[in-house]
Amino acid sequence: METATHMLRTGRRGPLFEFQMAMRDLRNSVERLGLAWSLAWHDIVSRYRGSILGPFWITLSMGLMVLGIGFLYSRLLNIPLAELMPYVALGIVFFGVINGVVNEGCETFVNAAGILSQTSLPMFTFVWRTVLRNLINLGHHVVIVVAVLLWFGTWQQADPALALVGLLFLVLNVSWMSMLAGIASARFRDIPQIVQSVMQFAFFMTPVFWQASKFGDKHVFLTVNPFFHMLEAVRAPLLGAPVDALSYTVLSVMALAGWAVTFSIFAVTRRRIVHYL
Numbered sequence: 001m002e003t004a005t006h007m008l009r010t011g012r013r014g015p016l017f018e019f020q021m022a023m024r025d026l027r028n029s030v031e032r033l034g035l036a037w038s039l040a041w042h043d044i045v046s047r048y049r050g051s052i053l054g055p056f057w058i059t060l061s062m063g064l065m066v067l068g069i070g071f072l073y074s075r076l077l078n079i080p081l082a083e084l085m086p087y088v089a090l091g092i093v094f095f096g097v098i099n100g101v102v103n104e105g106c107e108t109f110v111n112a113a114g115i116l117s118q119t120s121l122p123m124f125t126f127v128w129r130t131v132l133r134n135l136i137n138l139g140h141h142v143v144i145v146v147a148v149l150l151w152f153g154t155w156q157q158a159d160p161a162l163a164l165v166g167l168l169f170l171v172l173n174v175s176w177m178s179m180l181a182g183i184a185s186a187r188f189r190d191i192p193q194i195v196q197s198v199m200q201f202a203f204f205m206t207p208v209f210w211q212a213s214k215f216g217d218k219h220v221f222l223t224v225n226p227f228f229h230m231l232e233a234v235r236a237p238l239l240g241a242p243v244d245a246l247s248y249t250v251l252s253v254m255a256l257a258g259w260a261v262t263f264s265i266f267a268v269t270r271r272r273i274v275h276y277l
Contacts, residue, residue, distance in 0.1 A: 022267035029124030036128035082152045089148040090235040091208035093141045100134040105178025106185040106192035127179045157240025166233030169251040176258040186276040
């Protein structure tokens with residue numbers, strides 16, 4: 001009797017039912033990956049409609065940043081340009097993916113408020129939309145990566161297959177971060193400002209344009225930095241360097257623990273997200 005009264009008052013049928021509904025949302029979103037891709041592509045097209053270069057404006061801006069930082073720090077740190085420039089280019093491009101997915105994740109559900117309130121589309125669809133949108137942007141920025149690797153001859157030592165494995169680990173981890181930020185931002189509108197500040201701090205604390213070797217391979221400052229491991233899993237193979245097994249361990253544990261916690265929070269809050277908006 002008490003269970004029935006609770007169901008009538010709250011509309012909830014217990015944790016098991018909530019997890020089943022959350023899992024159904026995930027399954028339905030996977031079946032609609034084509035829709036998520038279409039939404040992501042539409043975001044890119046609409047953002048740059050009427051522009052001559054389109055999203056390549058961001059690529060041009062990032063390319064100028066790579067050149068500026070590469071030349072400047074090469075002189076300041078007395079490091080050969082051929083050694084530092086590929087390191088800087090890969091660091092800025094791939095940290096840009098991390099930064100973009102996490103920051104834009106804050107608006108995942110807020111920007112989709114109109115659709116969510118009028119349709120029964122899976123909420124995970126909009127998480128994939130954010131991730132795919134940034135992967136499309138990465139596709140444009142690959143021009144910088146290829147140009148730098150070819151110009152400085154680093155491509156001869158590169159291992160693209162292992163770099164793709166690292167990119168998979170990166171996407172797995174930033175996806176749950178993005179979703180967690182989206183859920184929190186739907187409830188508390190101060191979260192985006194906090195996330196932006198954290199990511200800005202992480203940009204300077206992570207070896208994006210300064211070399212991790214200056215701290216030593218096993219320095220605690222790098223070991224506890226999740227963004228360092230995500231970056232190294234992609235960058236090291238493209239530079240012909242081995243990836244520390246610790247990085248793969250950290251990324252695997254992060255992905256499992258992060259998705260377990262995020263999915264649990266989603267299962268509990270799924271019914272309320274639309275009301276938060």
